[in-house]
Amino acid sequence: MIKNIIGRLTKRNTTAPAVARTDNTLFIPTRRRFLCTCGCGMFYVTAAGAGLLAAATRAEAAAGGIAIRVGHLPAGCVSHLLLAKVRGMFGKAGLNVVLTQFNSPADSMQALVSNNLELIHSPWTMTAAAYTAGTTDLRIIGGSGQAGIELVARNGSVKSVEEFIDAAGKGLRVGTLRLDTLELVGYGTMSQHGKSYDDYRMTFFPSMVGMGEAIANKALDVCTLAQPYAEHVVAEQGAVYLTDSNSVWGPEAADCVVSTKLHTIDRQRDVLKTYLKVLQESARAFSEDYEAVLNDLQPIYGVPRPILAVALKRQFPNPVISQAGIGGLRQGAKYLAELGYLKPDVIDTVLDLKYQPA
Numbered sequence: 001m002i003k004n005i006i007g008r009l010t011k012r013n014t015t016a017p018a019v020a021r022t023d024n025t026l027f028i029p030t031r032r033r034f035l036c037t038c039g040c041g042m043f044y045v046t047a048a049g050a051g052l053l054a055a056a057t058r059a060e061a062a063a064g065g066i067a068i069r070v071g072h073l074p075a076g077c078v079s080h081l082l083l084a085k086v087r088g089m090f091g092k093a094g095l096n097v098v099l100t101q102f103n104s105p106a107d108s109m110q111a112l113v114s115n116n117l118e119l120i121h122s123p124w125t126m127t128a129a130a131y132t133a134g135t136t137d138l139r140i141i142g143g144s145g146q147a148g149i150e151l152v153a154r155n156g157s158v159k160s161v162e163e164f165i166d167a168a169g170k171g172l173r174v175g176t177l178r179l180d181t182l183e184l185v186g187y188g189t190m191s192q193h194g195k196s197y198d199d200y201r202m203t204f205f206p207s208m209v210g211m212g213e214a215i216a217n218k219a220l221d222v223c224t225l226a227q228p229y230a231e232h233v234v235a236e237q238g239a240v241y242l243t244d245s246n247s248v249w250g251p252e253a254a255d256c257v258v259s260t261k262l263h264t265i266d267r268q269r270d271v272l273k274t275y276l277k278v279l280q281e282s283a284r285a286f287s288e289d290y291e292a293v294l295n296d297l298q299p300i301y302g303v304p305r306p307i308l309a310v311a312l313k314r315q316f317p318n319p320v321i322s323q324a325g326i327g328g329l330r331q332g333a334k335y336l337a338e339l340g341y342l343k344p345d346v347i348d349t350v351l352d353l354k355y356q357p358a
Contacts, residue, residue: 049082049300053099056085065096066271071108071120074101074301076227076315077145077256078121082300083293084282093278095271105180109259112138118264119275123181124257124329125336131350132342137262139352142276143325144256148227148315149185149245155238157221161189164222164242168199175203175211175223179341181245181255181332182208182224188248188335215239226255228303228311235307244314249332252325254318269355276319277357283317320356 061067072078081099084090090097100117102108105126111117113135121144131138151164158164158172168190176186190196203220205211211223212233222242225233233239245253258276265272286293290309297312298305318325329347337344 046300046302049302052086052300053082056088056091057096057098059088060091060096063091063094063096065091065094067096067098068119068268068271068275069098069100069117070275071100071102071111071117071122073105073108073122073256074103075145075256076148076311077318079145079293079297079312079315080279080282080286080317080319081121081144083285083296084278086296086300087282087285089278089282090275093274095274095278097275112259112261115261118268119258119260119272121256121258124254124259125179125181125184125332125341127257127259128333128336128346128350129179129341132346138259138350139262139265140257140259140321140350141265141272141352142258142279142356143254143318143321144258144279145315146255146318146325147244147246147250147253148230148311149181149253149255150225150227150230150314151185151189151222151242151244152215152225152230152233153222153240153242154215154218154220155240156218157240158242159240161193161243164189165193165195167221168195172200173203173219173221174200175205175214175220177206177208177224178204179336182226183339184332184335185243185245185248186222186224187339188332189243191335191338192248212237227315228301228308231307231311231314232303235310249328249335251328252318252322253328253332254321254325255315257321265352265355273355273357276355279317279319280357283319286312286317321351321353326351326353 072081085097105122108120108122109126109130112120124140127138127140158167174186176183208225208229211225212229214220215223215233216237234241245255294305294309298308301308333342333347334344336342
């Protein structure tokens with residue numbers, strides 16, 4: 001079903017340019033290829049981390065918690081979800097949260113649409129695009145992560161947004177992903193300053209990791225990355241942060257959100273409220289004792305602690321989408337409407353935030 005949705009969407013997007021690959025050939029996204037480009041290629045949860053999460057699930061089941069199946073990506077935007085899991089917060093609230101990790105937002109959306117999950121934590125762009133393409137029983141009911149979607153330049157290239165804009169028309173090589181918040185932070189920065197893809201040498205990648213490698217190999221000048229991979233590239237390659245999602249569709253820029261379907265809302269409304277409340281309580285821990293949070297999460301993410309410490313401050317929990325956050329989503333949707341992916345008013349129809357905690 002999602003293949004058909006994305007296929008219809010790309011047919012509607014007649015203004016999308018051909019994709020310049022790193023081998024300098026041209027590439028028009030087919031349905032399958034376009035679907036693959038929605039994957040972020042982020043960090044995997046480690047084997048040790050998977051063991052910790054599995055143990056928490058067994059404890060929740062033994063306590064008789066109400067089961068709810070949740071899909072997520074291995075990224076910074078679900079740090080509070082993973083923290084709540086390993087600290088037993090869901091079990092104490094009477095829930096048995098069964099997590100499934102996906103490495104592609106499209107795959108998690110497929111599982112949700114196919115009723116194999118009740119909830120997903122995934123980029124809002126995917127939910128909005130699927131809704132636009134006809135899956136109108138989808139709803140965004142809460143936030144997940146904020147900020148942490150970065151525009152990054154390699155060492156020796158441009159050093160600021162001003163230099164990035166001044167380099168328009170001069171062959172600057174820019175990489176991103178299709179239909180993702182990563183694409184949004186790149187295109188949105190261009191659009192804010194009256195520029196477009198025509199002003200840069202664009203390459204559209206199938207994964208975020210490929211862009212980091214291209215920066216390291218000097219095959220790209222600028223790319224879009226999410227945390228914690230962005231901080232890894234900055235720390236290891238001497239790359240430079242140019243701007244982030246807060247500057248493009250902020251000031252309270254949701255990246256990943258919690259999405260579900262209408263039939264889940266109808267049947268499990270109280271469960272959803274409890275779930276979102278636990279996420280809010282877990283998010284508070286980041287400001288109360290950040291070092292303790294890092295102690296619990298570093299074995300799961302498996303990245304060096306100094307990198308994780310920076311990454312989870314740049315992409316921090318955002319369990320409740322505020323009014324300012326709604327405005328940011330509307331602004332982001334305008335940029336994606338310019339690219340032909342969305343209708344500008346889709347955010348007002350797909351959001352259903354009355355189940356969020358105060």
